[in-house]
Amino acid sequence: MVETGVRTRTRQAILDAAVVVLSRDSSASLSEVAREAGVGRTTLHRYFPERSDLVQAIGTFTLERIAVATDRAKLDVGPAREAVVRLCREYFELLGDVLSLVFTDPQFSSGLDWHEESESDLALLALVRRGHQDGSIDRGLTPEWVQQALWALLYAAWAFVRECGVSRHEALGQCLRSLERMLHPGDQATG
Amino acid sequence: MVETGVRTRTRQAILDAAVVVLSRDSSASLSEVAREAGVGRTTLHRYFPERSDLVQAIGTFTLERIAVATDRAKLDVGPAREAVVRLCREYFELLGDVLSLVFTDPQFSSGLDWHEESESDLALLALVRRGHQDGSIDRGLTPEWVQQALWALLYAAWAFVRECGVSRHEALGQCLRSLERMLHPGDQATG
DNA sequence: CCAAAACGGAACATTCGTGTTCCACTACTG
C-alpha cells in the first residue's frame, strides 16, 4: 500500500470529481461521483471506504488550498485593504467549485479545525483589524462580518460564472471592485 | 375538500416547518419535517403527496414573499441606490430561513418562473439601470452582478446571525452598510 | 349532539444508496 504515482493520481481524480458533482448536488450518490471520475464504484470505496471519508478528505483538501492562497496573498505587505483584495483574488483562482461546497454545506466544514480555529481565518480577522488601524478599511465593519461578506461575494462571483455564463475574469473583476468599494472608508453618511 | 380554516393553517404549519428543517439540511427526511411541524407523517402526505410537491410549494411560497417585499420597497421612489437598500431590508425581514434555501439549493428554484422570468427580478435589474442613469449606482457594476451580490450579502447576513450569534439588527446593519458602499459611485481608482 | 372532516399510528411494499465480497482482467515491473 505504498504511495505509488498511480494511486495518488487516481485518488486526486476521485477527489476532483467529487468536488464537481457534490457542488452541484451535495446529496448526490457515490455512483455519480465514480462515473464522473471515470472509475468503478468499487475503486472509489477502495480509496474512501465510507462517504464520510470522502467528505472529510474534501475538507482537508480545501483547508490546504486555503492555506496556500493565504500564503500567496502576503497579507502583511502593503495597506490592509489591498491585501484583502489580493486574498480574495487568490481564493477565487485556487478554490473554484470547492467554494460552493464549503460555503453552502456545513458537512464539509465540520470535524476539522473549522471554523473558529483555522489559522487562515485568524489571519484574515487580524488583517481586518490592521486595516482599521491603518485607516484603509471602514471601521464600521466588524472583522467577522468582513469575513462573511468576503466569502459571500466570492460565492456570488462563482455563481455568476456558472449561471450567467460570464467569463471568470469578468466575474472576478466585478467581485473585486465590489469588495474594494465595500471596505473603503468613505465620507458617506453613516447608515 | 373545501378550503376550511383548519386546512390552510395546517398546511402553513407544515410549510413553515419544512423551511426551518430543510434550510438546516436540504436532504432531511420528511419525518423530521413532520415532527418539526407537530404533525403525523400521514398528515404531511395528505397535503403534499410527494416530496417534490412540498419543495415546489416552498418555491411558490417564496416567490410570493419576494413579490410582497418588492412591492413594499417602492422601487420607483427616490434615488435608485436607496431603493436597492430598501429592497434589501425588506428581503431580509420577510425571507428569513427561506433565504438559505433558494440561495444554496437549486431544487427550490427550478420548475417555476425562476430565475429569468420573475417579475421581481426584472424590476431589480431595471432599478439598477435607473441607478446608472441617475448616477446613484456605480456604472462599473452590471445589473446582473448587483443582483448576485445583493443575494449573496443577504445570505451572509443571515449566516452571520446563525453562526456568529449576532443580533438580526446588527447583522442587517452591517449588510446594508456594505451594500450602500458597494453601490456608491466613488472617485476611487478603477480596478 | 351528531355527522363529516381531519388527524395519527401501525403496517407494508418498494426503491435507492451504501458497504462488502468475490473474481476476472489489465498493466506495469523485475
Added chain:
DNA sequence: CAGTAGTGGAACACGAATGTTCCGTTTTGG
C-alpha cells in the same frame, strides 16, 4: 515471462426514506 498492484463488474445484505393503505380517535361545525 511471471508476479503483483490496480482496476472494474456482478452480486449480495442491509438500512433508510418514501409512498400507500387501513383503521381507530379527535376535532370541527351545523
